[in-house]
Amino acid sequence: MTQCTAPGCTGRIEDGFCGVCGLAPPDVRTPDQDRSAPRPPGPFPPVPRPGAAPPEEWPGRPGSDPGSGDDSGSHPVSGNVRLSGRSGPGNTAGSTGTPLSGSSSGRTSRPTSRGMLGMGLVQVPVVPYRDPSEAVMTDPVVAEKNRYCGHCNEKVGRSRGGQPGRTQGFCRRCGTQFSFVPKLVEGDMVGGQYEVLGCLAHGGLGWIYLARDRNVNDRWVVLKGLLNAGDAEAHKAAAAEREYLSQVEHPNIVKIINFAQHPDPETGIPGGHIVMEYVGGKSLRELLLDRRGEGEEDQALPLAQVIAYGLECLRALGYLHAKNLLYCDFKPDNVIQSEEQIKLIDLGGVRRIDDTASPVYTTPGYRVPEEEIIRSGPSVSSDLYAVGRALAVLSFRFSFRRRHPHSLPPRESVPLLRRYESYDRLLRRSTHNEPERRFHDAADMAEQLTGVLREVLADLDESPHPASSSLFGPESFSAADVGPHDSDTLLEPPSPTRAAALLPAPLIDPGDPAAQLLRGFSSLSPAELVPTLRSAPAPTPETRLMLVRALITEGRKLEATETLHAFNQTMPGDWRTMWYMAVMELGDGEFEDAHAHFDELYSHLPGEIAPKLGLALAAERTGGLETAAGLYRTVWNTDHSYVSAAFGLARIRRAQGQRSRAIEVLDTVPELSSLHVHAQTVLVALLVTGEDPHAADDFLRAGERLGRLGLDSERGDRLAVRVLEGALDWLGRGGRADPSARLLGAPLTEEGVRTDLERRYRALAHWARSPADRYALVDRANSLRPKTLL
Incomplete structure (x- = not known):
């Protein structure tokens, strides 16, 4: 400490200010102090060293700050590869649940604003519009743990000797002035138009104020200024935010209204304030903490709701990416739900994709590994990485900052991930440490996330949620593939x-030069396709892929492999190369x-059904029956058009000795399916066969099903014979039914069954293909005739 030089003062300078008079010494308060102050060694400020370890997890009590800890806020990384330790409190504009929504007046009641949240699939609870006047902070302060020098990242304004830290002063390390005091107070008129009511929140880049627009019907607006007037980087970020926000027009992104200036109360220097719409709702972070406050501390938001939020956020990010902008600091704090809409707020970290010089603002727990930012800077995949991290944080509890800052817990340790493997795989792809293995397009990630959502809803609602795939056609499996007497083979x-052959085929890329021509080949057989495609004068990627599939179907593996290799050279890294390789291997045993x-394809396309179906078929043959059953069940529960999955699940359950569960699956094949009759035929056969002892009810159910099928005479008689033979065997082993019970119209007694069997066998004899078959059937009828005295 040094002696204060103010006239008549006996105090000492501590933390940049005198402990008695509160003023900085004159030699420090010079206009050029930034240039004359000592600088840390090296061209760039060092990486900050947080004074306190980050929290193990977000606290579970309502109102606690999940971004607490010295590294919880947005941290900048310069284009010259430095982490500059910008430590905001996680609560940025709107993360308090008060900020940013478009009210056209000061009224608290207004028409409901309906959005696309949930896509019509998810019922997301409405977050009421919040009265802005209730959101004003009574004591606007910046927590000491979040006070850092805007130039060198040194801790400033911290408590010492039992005395609270100062909110204004000079950095002891570099001499840069700092101030964490709001520059606007109630009653201030900014830009001659916006009357300030007070502070709403504070964040890494500035104070958030509530104001009325006196020029436009007293509507509520939000003013965003600088948290630390001495922070040059914050000034740059604010200017960038103003520039980018003025270009953005999207329903899921907060809207900029104006930019106004107001003189600093101490220096008189005008300070800039971005004027934004007021979003009266709650941040996703707040919604999560509210959920935990209502129940167990480990509770999270419902998965379907989380995915609904993710889809809307991906729409907003996709819009920014299309404008060559990166968001950089995505996290739950920066997403507000108001009524039935969400808004992405706080564009302070937005930068152009080709910007290699501006600081990069990120938040621990959501950002990609530091070395990636240092090596290549932010990217579309790093934005989508943050979305994946946010989805995980909102849907299950884990130590996402300390224990798993760049990873996810093992699937086995998280019940939600054990239940929904596709969601687990989507999270792991989006947050993969290797950038090239992540999603690189927001629309692609949204499409896979939508597929996962349909699986989740099918499980929760216990009803299918089908949808056409934009990548695959339908499965090649229909009644035409099953002969009239071949139902047992199912x-x-x-x-x-x-x-x-039954697996779905990837759809033809409409952008391929030969796309229109290839669609006309759908009626050709593989044998006809091969010479037709080989004669193409200039093969395109889609021409080669169609030829590969035709050659695989024809069993010409060597030629298919050569053609696939040619495709891979033309389209390196295309997932379809691996798809057809897997199909070829499956067909080759x-x-x-x-x-x-x-x-691997399942992990790459976690929302698609086709890879799951292929994996199930392979797992069934490699002995992974339970794995195959789980995949078949997921496919079938999600989309009942994949009937092969129902038969796959049924045959595994039967192989596991679970006859009743196999029957339950077959009973869910819808009547409109071309394979419904085959499913019911197999179901009837299962009811009357097997090692388990059968009750009379099984035979009566089988007879009832058979009567409803409406089969033609020959097929009906063949299946009836099977039912009656089983019943006769059961009666011969001592089975007894109610005297009034009737099977296929006859009494369920030995005499009644024998009489019906004789009639059925004689009917089948009329359909016999050869005399030998006819004689055999007649002999069988005679042998079953009930004994009489005549």
Whole structure:
């Protein structure tokens, strides 16, 4: 400490200010103090060293700050590869739940603002519009743990010797002036138009004030100024925010209204304030903490609701990316829900994709690894990485800052991830440490997330949520693939060739030069397709892929491999190369290799059904019956058009000795499906066969189902014979039914069953294909005739 030089003062300078008079010494308060103050060694400020370890997890009590800890706020990284430790409190504009929404007046009641939240699939609870006057802070302060020098990142304004830290002063390390006192107070008129009511929140880049626009119907607006007037980087970020916000027009992004200036109360120097719409709701962080306050501390938001938020945020980010802008600091604090809309707020960290010089503002727990920012700067994939991290934080509790700053807990340790494997895989792809393995397009990520949402809703609602894929066509499996007497084969694993053939095919890329021509080839058989495609004068990527599939179907593996190699050279890294490789391996009986490739495709396209179906077929053949059953169940529960998954699940349950569960699955094949009759035929067969003892109810149910099927005479008689033979065997082993019970119109007694069997066998004899078959059927009818005295 040094002696204060103010006239007549006996105090000492501590933390940049005199402990008695509160003034800075004259030699410090010079206009050029920034140039004359000592600088840290090296061209750039060092990486900050937080004074306190970040929290293990977000506290579970309402109102606690999940961004607490010295590294909880947005941290900038310069284009010259430095982390400059900008430590905001996590509560940025709107993260308090008060900021930013468009009220046209000061009224608290207004028409409901309906958005697309939930896509019509999810019922997301409405967050009431919040009265702005109730959101004003009574004691606007910046927590000491979030006070840092705007130039060198040194801790400033901290408590010492039992005395509270100063909110204004000079950095002891570099001499830069700091101030964490709001520059505007109630009654101030900014720009001659905006009357200040007070502070709403504070964040890494500035104070947030509530004001009335006296020129436009006294509407509520938000003013955003600088948190630390001495922070040059904050000034730059504010200017950038003003520039970018003026270009942005999107329903999910806060809208800039104006830019106004107001003189600093101490220096008289005009300070800039961005004027934005007021969003009266709650941040996703607040909604999470409210949820935890209502129940267990480990509670999270419902998964379907979290995904609904994610989809809307991806729409907003996709819009920014299309304008060559990166958001950089995505986190739950920066997303506000008001009524049925969400808004992405605080564009202070936005920068152009090709910007390599501006500081990068990020938040620990959501940002990509530091070395990635240092090596290549922010990117579209780093924005989407942050979305994946936010989805994880909102949907289950884990130590996302300390223990897992750049990873996710093992799937086995999180019940939600164990239940929804597709969601687990989506999170792991979006937050992969290798940038090239992440999502690189917001629309692509949204499409996969939508597929995952449909799976989640199908599980929660216990009803299908189908939708057409933009990548794959339907599965190639219909009644035409099953002969009239081959229903039993549906409970046997399909042959390798058949398994490969039934999988959906990737859709033709409409941008391919030959796309229109190839659509006209849909009626050609593989044998006709091969010479037609080979004669194409200038093969395109889609021409090669169609040829690959035709060659696989024809069993010409070597040629298919060569053609696929040519496609891969033209389109390196295209996922379809691996798809057709996996299909080829499946069709060739190389189940282990097919399993590995389908598994990788599942991780790459977690919202698509086709990779799951392929993986299930491979897993079934490699002995992973429960894995296959889980995949078949997910596919079938989500979309009942994939009937092969129903038969796959049924045959696994039967193989596991769970006959009743196999029957339950077959019973869900809808009547409108071309395979409904086949499913019911197999169901009837399961009811009357097997090692388990059967009750009379099984035979009566089988007879009832058979009667409803409306089969033609021959098929009906064949299935009836199967039911009656089973019933006769059961009666011969001592089975007894109620005397009034009737099976297929006859009494469920030995005499009644024998009489009906004789009639059915004689009917089948009329349909016999050869005399030998006819004689055999007549002999069987005679042998079953009930004994009489005549």
